[in-house]
Amino acid sequence: MKKVKINIKDIAKLANVSVATVSRVINENPNVSEKTRRRVLKIIQEYDYYPSASAQNLSKSKTQIATLIIPYERGFILSDAFLPPLIKGLTETLDQNEYNIMLSALEVPYIPEKYLSLYKRGIVDGYILANVKRDDPFPEMLYEENIPFVSIGKISPKLKRYPYVDSDNIKGAYDATLYFLEKGHKRIALLKGTQTYNFIQERYEGYVLALKKYGIKPDSKLIVEETLTIDGGYRAMKKLLKIDNPPTAVFSCSDYMVIGAMNAIIEEGLDIPEDVAIIGFDDLYINARIDPPLASVKQEIEEIGKEAAKLFLQILKDPINYESKIIPVKFIWRKSAG
């Protein structure tokens, strides 16, 4: 039942042209007469011919494949607000440009050489980095070797210039904190992640910036570092509730931490937002449906995926003249914010 695989030579013979002409038709080269083009196209359809990607890759020395690098970090959850829309944005845009995307999900710490070989062996044309930490050595290696990559989220401050797409983390944290300040809160805590993701640093900066605007000096007792998980949030909040003069408002770098923090708050018999108001970051599906509904800063992850894909395609063509992008975020008020 298996049809013998037909190749460009067969098509050429059937259409009474040379393989060069068939190749031109396939590649939409304009130097083919309309008549010939039609004839060849007809034969191609009739025989259900698909050009071999391997052969094309070998000739063109590119593969039309990007690879998505997602380091798995213990104590970090790839939320449903992140991975699915990211994948959607990336694949949609790449697909429109006949690019495919490969998946490399690795547990930290990973061996960068292994992932470098994807490029060196000519399996992929370049990398899209997601969820990479500041101290991850991989981007620097790519940078050094002039290998095409785009980062989703800013990364190593050591790199002078590299293509990235990121949320406006500073603004998001700033807005959330400012909201509390305008409501009259003086003791505003920050739930920071222990991890060295750049977005943590930026959200911290946004928080500090807002405080500064109101002439408040950041109080180190109000800034707690914990893992970016539900449990981390729980532990952090427990600590905060034990200090003298505990916070009346909490801004968290992650919604998962907020969920843990909520439990800690309720456990102490306090009310949200009356005793402690709280705002998170990410906007999980469930945020609107928890009791109380959770305020958050929403990232446009799907758009980030799209922009990252565009940027990737761009740097393949021109590795010098590109522009990195910052995508706006949006503060979503809900009851937990008070």
Place this chain on the structure above:
Amino acid sequence: MKKVKINIKDIAKLANVSVATVSRVINENPNVSEKTRRRVLKIIQEYDYYPSASAQNLSKSKTQIATLIIPYERGFILSDAFLPPLIKGLTETLDQNEYNIMLSALEVPYIPEKYLSLYKRGIVDGYILANVKRDDPFPEMLYEENIPFVSIGKISPKLKRYPYVDSDNIKGAYDATLYFLEKGHKRIALLKGTQTYNFIQERYEGYVLALKKYGIKPDSKLIVEETLTIDGGYRAMKKLLKIDNPPTAVFSCSDYMVIGAMNAIIEEGLDIPEDVAIIGFDDLYINARIDPPLASVKQEIEEIGKEAAKLFLQILKDPINYESKIIPVKFIWRKSAG
């Protein structure tokens, strides 16, 4: 700064052997003297040589790439309990076997031909299907054309025999329902998805099976179909609370539906689990941390990913003698179950 790309011919020359020998070394062909092997390997290392995947693919006519097909269905959320562990399981196992995985996330309804071409063009060696509905025509096309694929979750009942890895959905639903029955509940509702995923059908069967064991005939008023989302669960539960003699227990095909259902229950001034007990399916991260904590049936998604990857590698070698797998699930008691 860019080193000229070195190829097998260069290595052969440098090592004073033929390209055939270098190729044998690369492919770990035993017919090479230890001495020669060492010499060649040394040169390879020294010059940081990587064989071209495209050239290898062309010669071997395979690509060492599988593609993961994830149809995006409106009204269905790819939860953080599903996609990340699935990807982890798949990539880990494939990686160990020097296989890579490509990503095709498409919005339903999609054009199957487009994804078929990934195989026909020789971009991938086969497909791993996730989240595919019963009436999706794609698997049948693969089946007809003898294209290698493995399905995560059972699919079309039209296919007589095909490789799949699935959770024991029937048992999971059965256990959850049985738990309620043993607690003395008589009016047990089922929150079904409207979508035609096979797992919905199976969870329904497990539910019915348990009822039957207790001599209870399924009451159609207690079985509500809605989208597998938070909102769907909310609407379904609202309906259930309006009927005469409303349920005292609810088993839901999805945890997201449970979250919506909880809101509906609380809105009516009822208590969980005192007035209405509830059990879901999937076990989201947040389940343990919601108030009340949510009982659920937990799937071993990472293991499913691993088994699917193994099965895929297996059918590539032998498309006839393989065994599909059913992975056990686990009922997780928490307060919401009563």
Place this chain on the structure above:
DNA sequence: CTGAAAGCGCTTACAG
């Protein structure tokens, strides 16, 4: 607008 031919970088019978 079209074709003959070299080239992309491997693998793999075949012969020794």
Place this chain on the structure above:
DNA sequence: CTGAAAGCGCTTACAG
């Protein structure tokens, strides 16, 4: 154990 050579299926200057 090793090598010469054909073959995998394309693309792309080059010549006309």
